[in-house]
Amino acid sequence: MGLNNTTFFFYYLCYILLMNRRSIEDKVIKRATPSLKEREETRKIVDELKEKVNELALKFNLDVEPLLVGSVAKNTCLSKPDIDLFLVFPSKTSREDLEKYGLKIGKEVLKGEERYAEHPYIHGIYKGFEVDIVPCYRIEDAAQKMSAVDRTPFHTAYIIKNLRNEQRREVQLLKRFLKGIGIYGAEAEIQGFSGYLCELLILKYGTFESTIKNAVLWKGGHKIVLESRAKKTFNDALIVIDPVDPNRNVAAALSLESFCTFIYACKEFLANPEMEFFFPNEVSPLSQKEIIKRLKERGYLIGLVFKKPNVVDDVLYPQLQKCRKVICEFCERNDFKVHHSSFFVNSDVFLLIEFETSQLPILKKHYGPLIWHSNAPVFLEKWRSAKRAITEPYIEGSRWTVDIKRNYTHAKALIETEIENLNLGKNINPIVREKFELIENEDLVKKRYFRYLTIFLERKFLWEY
């Protein structure tokens, strides 16, 4: 009887958890995906756009066809989707004509701005929808060598062909889950999961629930193959072989931290299914007083502030990541150990670096070659007469060593003086060389980026707010 009760209770608990998850899923779908009305409206807009393209093709006497791709075409989009409309040119079109006429049509339709991925394209707003109009080549065979842009129609066709109708809901759940935990999107700013990657995961595992139940078992370098195996090896956090091109990893843009965040979020969601995973609460910023208190109990923080370069995010974020890396590695080479670093963008860029210590002693141990190495005499010659040497070269273990004077004993002075000699990125260099500001410790609150400082100090996951 006791056993039966326990067994009953166990199954009852499983049932409650399952029902809870199901009811959450239903709520998410209701809140996050387009209504029937919205879907019809989108369809109408797409038809209008296609119509306009056809008219212009006729006007310019071009053999060009509009092709809807992306999540709207695949019916896996969340509310307020971007519309991706490709202009398919014959493969014999010259690259010059493709760009010229592609952009011309795009501009006439959208009156938007020119952007650049692998081809240039036009981005704009059309009756409240964000629209990309992208010229591309007609390619008959996916085995042909092609750009990411040219590959998109094949992705769209593959998903339309293989994704079952009832699975579209599962893709939407997964996308919203990833959005909620902050890792939806393959762009440099996010380094998360692309929409196409979500669709492939649902193709692999069948449902959202099954995907997260499988993901908790993943380890770094996990590999997923849907069709044919890859011919090359990948060294990424997650490897999902593109069924359309087996030489490509669909998850190549996913960072190791995003990958790990996903695994952990799946674990937490399974143990405790809450709406916060899909729709996190706003970050409630700490008070100025609390921020100052917390800054005081940490290491040495320095904020580098400069004007945001006037370039699109796809150009800006990779440069900012490079800039962060270059500065941190430069400081570490000068023995200032970096604990954390991150950046925040509004009209300014605010790069925050936390050091173990602000100041190092003047003395630095400088290691030279092994004493039997052919370079040993050069080392001895150099350091015996060097102004910076505090001692004569001496032997430590089997290595020539000398105690020398550091060039910089303060992290702030190091950055202040040397930053203009670092290559921080094409669009960042001229701005920083013109003007930058360095702010230390408690002075950081002056900029009033309380939300950003809160995130930096608390290091919570988004669903934990």
Added chain:
Amino acid sequence: MGLNNTTFFFYYLCYILLMNRRSIEDKVIKRATPSLKEREETRKIVDELKEKVNELALKFNLDVEPLLVGSVAKNTCLSKPDIDLFLVFPSKTSREDLEKYGLKIGKEVLKGEERYAEHPYIHGIYKGFEVDIVPCYRIEDAAQKMSAVDRTPFHTAYIIKNLRNEQRREVQLLKRFLKGIGIYGAEAEIQGFSGYLCELLILKYGTFESTIKNAVLWKGGHKIVLESRAKKTFNDALIVIDPVDPNRNVAAALSLESFCTFIYACKEFLANPEMEFFFPNEVSPLSQKEIIKRLKERGYLIGLVFKKPNVVDDVLYPQLQKCRKVICEFCERNDFKVHHSSFFVNSDVFLLIEFETSQLPILKKHYGPLIWHSNAPVFLEKWRSAKRAITEPYIEGSRWTVDIKRNYTHAKALIETEIENLNLGKNINPIVREKFELIENEDLVKKRYFRYLTIFLERKFLWEY
């Protein structure tokens, strides 16, 4: 004509250098080795000692024989040699009797003190000579398993048999050279070249000059085989297979730094042959003012002072080396980077440690398991509720990480509080637990160890003074 002049000048220079080296060698031999009178006196003392041993053997009715070993027996000694007299007992003697009667005879002859290597032995002064009287077993075959003590008679016999008469001078030169540059002796205090090792090097290379000309070409792990090859592999700086026991490396006690110092000294001596290599000048201590000035331009120095344990050097020095290592490694584990450490012994032990910095910030990054590791939940459990945690656990790369509070932010406080929990060595522990003193930076001059501080600060080679 020009070429002939150059050639002539080159050979002339070689000749000058050679003559210079030769004349230095002659001077060294005259100054460092026993005169004929001194040799005769030594021989007389040895005969007296042997006589006494024989008398006592008769008195105690023991089948024991005196045997002169070491450098006096081999005629390779420097002035004021130690006399090593072995008491050879029959191999069937019990260990108990060997020690009992061995020490009894030793004490009657020398009135010296009991010491302990692998066997106990007696050390004392006899008519101005330092004498060791050491009981050992008669062993017929060197292939037998035996102690270092038992091996000594075989070493002596091997050298007497193989070293040519004119090579004794070369051994003496090499010994005096090593003494001059501070690395003569295999004891823990020196970790240099033993007398037997010097003799083997001369057997190998023929002369002192040839030895140093070969040594400049040595690299770490250099191997010298005189008779049969070793059956095992050695991982030492220099490997010289004992011709008496091919499983033993005669240079096992030589430290990597002593090995490198030798190579470098040989290079310098060949380029610039000076008496200072054999008879270095006294270290001229820096003035108190100069020491304070130099201490100020370095890192953070701390001196640990405690009473010298009342044990013989053979016991003391290995313990002090261990003590130094244990404290430095403990500090490094607590993130206080050690630049240099060394010790100095008189009635006190004075252990000097130089840190990169005296103080670290309260915040410390603590790395946990990979997020897919089975230990991850334990780590999360522990640090989510920990008082020392400054943040929640967060993901860095693929690892759980948490910012925590350091237990100690000052190197001095760390040592002061934790030293009693460290195992510093059997004879050091009780002394340190009773009383120790920590002295910082400029206060170090108060102890007035100016010579030692000068050596620590200047890091010169002995021949450079």
